[in-house]
Amino acid sequence: MIELPEASVLAKQINESVVGKKIKNVIAVQTPHKLAWYFGDPQEYKSLLTGKVIGGATSYGGQVEITAGKAKLLFSDGVNLRYYNKGEKPPDKHQLLLEFDDGSSMVGWVQMYGGLSAFPEGENDNKYYLIAKEKPSLLSNDFDEEYFKSLFDEGTAKLSLKAFLATEQRIPGLGNGVLQDILFNAKMHPKKKAGTLSADNQQVLFDSIKNTLSEMTVKGGRDTENDLSGKPGSYKTKLSKNTVGQPCPTCSALIKKEAYLGGSIYYCAGCQRL
Numbered sequence: 002m003i004e005l006p007e008a009s010v011l012a013k014q015i016n017e018s019v020v021g022k023k024i025k026n027v028i029a030v031q032t033p034h035k036l037a038w039y040f041g042d043p044q045e046y047k048s049l050l051t052g053k054v055i056g057g058a059t060s061y062g063g064q065v066e067i068t069a070g071k072a073k074l075l076f077s078d079g080v081n082l083r084y085y086n087k088g089e090k091p092p093d094k095h096q097l098l099l100e101f102d103d104g105s106s107m108v109g110w111v112q113m114y115g116g117l118s119a120f121p122e123g124e125n126d127n128k129y130y131l132i133a134k135e136k137p138s139l140l141s142n143d144f145d146e147e148y149f150k151s152l153f154d155e156g157t158a159k160l161s162l163k164a165f166l167a168t169e170q171r172i173p174g175l176g177n178g179v180l181q182d183i184l185f186n187a188k189m190h191p192k193k194k195a196g197t198l199s200a201d202n203q204q205v206l207f208d209s210i211k212n213t214l215s216e217m218t219v220k221g222g223r224d225t226e227n228d229l230s231g232k233p234g235s236y237k238t239k240l241s242k243n244t245v246g247q248p249c250p251t252c253s254a255l256i257k258k259e260a261y262l263g264g265s266i267y268y269c270a271g272c273q274r275l
């Protein structure tokens with residue numbers, strides 16, 4: 002899944018290698034996928050985008066927005082986004098393919114679910130997109146202690162930390178993937194109730210969010226996700242499908258996996274307290 006570190010890395014890579022390229026052809030829905038989400042009619046993307054030049058990319062939370070003339074492209078959730086140089090063959094199955102006039106291409110395809118949209122600037126009224134653009138960005142100075150502490154209130158007191166941090170777009174870009182190491186580093190259990198955190202605990206959690214996400218971003222994303230060239234990130238996840246059943250790096254208890262709130266949680270019962 003594209004979460005904040007991956008969105009940030011993809012945007013940077015697009016700015017380094019795709020900006021300035023002119024779109025020669027667009028193929029949408031080559032391979033139909035029930036859980037590939039589009040804005041409007043994807044068959045109109047070809048006329049919207051052909052002839053446009055890639056102007057730049059920005060990440061909002063876990064979404065990557067690319068400017069192409071007066072149009073925007075938006076990729077989110079479980080989309081795999083890859084760039085292929087001239088001569089490199091893109092995969093046969095995909096939901097959105099952009100061919101550039103120098104023979105290179107960029108392709109998006111969905112595994113479980115994900116969004117691949119193109120739209121005239123200003124026309125996308127999808128609430129996840131608008132919320133991600135509007136709320137303070139996690140790694141910016143606007144997302145500070147005061148803002149984070151304001152999220153703890155009567156309405157969120159009964160929520161588990163997983164629900165509090167990683168659902169309802171409360172903190173765009175912080176999803177169930179990055180959540181695991183954030184809570185491990187804070188020594189807090191995903192089922193711990195948000196309302197039980199002391200002011201000191203809130204500070205520890207805030208610091209863990211900032212530090213963990215910075216490290217993931219600086220290292221090119223998590224090792225469970227791939228970048229624009231298809232390479233996994235260099236950030237070694239402590240808690241993920243890669244480490245379940247292995248000894249905790251801190252206390253050697255075995256890392257557990259459990260289904261919880263529509264996704265897997267991973268934790269160390271020795272280090273992470275309820």
Ligand SMILES: [Zn+2]
Nearest residue numbers: 249252269272
């Ligand atoms: Zn441990």
